[in-house]
Amino acid sequence: MxxxxxxxxxxxxxxxxxxxxxxxxxFTVMSALVLIGTGHIIGSTAMEWFGFFMAGxxxxxxxxxxxxxxxxxxxxxxxxxxxxxxxxxx
Numbered sequence: 001m002x003x004x005x006x007x008x009x010x011x012x013x014x015x016x017x018x019x020x021x022x023x024x025x026x027f028t029v030m031s032a033l034v035l036i037g038t039g040h041i042i043g044s045t046a047m048e049w050f051g052f053f054m055a056g057x058x059x060x061x062x063x064x065x066x067x068x069x070x071x072x073x074x075x076x077x078x079x080x081x082x083x084x085x086x087x088x089x090x
Contacts (some may be wrong), residue, residue, distance in 0.1 A: 011057035022061065028058060028059055028062055031055065031058055032051070032052075032053075032055030032058065032059070035050070035051030035052075035054050035055050036048050036052055036055065037051075038051065039051050
C-alpha cells in the first residue's frame with residue numbers, strides 16, 4: 001500500500017444521503033427564484049439582474065463549502081476512511 005501522506009491531496013466525498021442532497025439543491029434553486037422573482041414581480045430589471053448575480057454567488061458558495069468540508073489530506077484522510085469503515089461495520 002502506498003504511503004498516502006506523501007500525496008498532494010486526497011478528497012473523500014462523505015456519505016451524503018439523497019434527502020440531504022435534494023434539500024440542499026432545493027434550497028439553492030428556491031433562493032435563486034426568490035431573488036430573481038422579486039425583481040420580476042415588481043418590474044425591476046436591475047433587481048432581476050442583482051438576483052441573478054446573487055444566485056450565482058450563492059451557488060458557488062454552497063459548492064465551495066461542500067468541497068472544503070469533505071476534503072482531507074494525508075493522515076487526516078486515512079483517519080476519515082477508518083471512521084467511515086467503522087461506521088459502516090456497525
